[in-house]
Amino acid sequence: MRILVAAIAVSMSGALAAQASGQDALGQMRHFSLYQQAVQKVYQEYESGLSTRCPRIALDMSSSHATVLVPLQLDANGHIASGAWTERTEGVACGESRRYTAFVTFRDGTPSVYALLPGDSYASPLLQRDAKQQLASAMAVVGSSCPSDVIDTVLPAGTPKDPGMAWDEKWSVRSCGKLYLVPMHFVPDRTGTGINVKPAEIVSLSGRTVQ
Secondary structure (H helix, E strand, C coil): CEEECHHHHHHCCCCCCCCCCHHHHHHHHHCCHHHHHHHHHHHHHHHHCCCCCCCCEEEEEEEEEEEEEEEEEECCCCCEEEEEEEEEEEEEECCEEEEEEEEEEEECCEEEEEEECCCCCCCCHHHHHHHHHHHHHHHHHCCCCCCCEEEEEECCCCCCCCCCCCEEEEEEEEECCEEEEEEEEEEEECCEEEEECCHHHCEEEEEEECC
């Protein structure tokens, strides 16, 4: 899911002109109302894509924080020209806690906002899409024929110290009204990143069901 927010770049042209560093420009951007609206929209789009289709989310904006993934480069006027970061915000959707995540990227001064899976996943939007396909196949092997909703992700060993390192994630998945913990294995190589989901490693969280 992607939202183009070119209006942000236009409206911020005067507001960011005096910024001296990427960090200053990022802070200014994150407090801009159009930026916040774009981020909140992708959070809601993620939620609407789940089988529960919760129509409204409640966000704790005081919990929001950004993590820079690609260093920000500014143009001659102090505007963000390129770079990328994640925006994370805690919230609640129909009684369930969430750790919403958005991916924000600037290319040639044009910003875009993408929805990511909630939590700490290190995978890119494209890699997450591919991983969800692998997840669906693995869930079918363990007998779950319903859509698989990923409602949280964690990094057991933390963020990889090097972009070429393999890493593991644990995804909390809801399917057919039950909760599962699914280990996800990511292995970068020269051709991309391989994804391995082993049905034998999937754990059903006994006694925990979602209506």
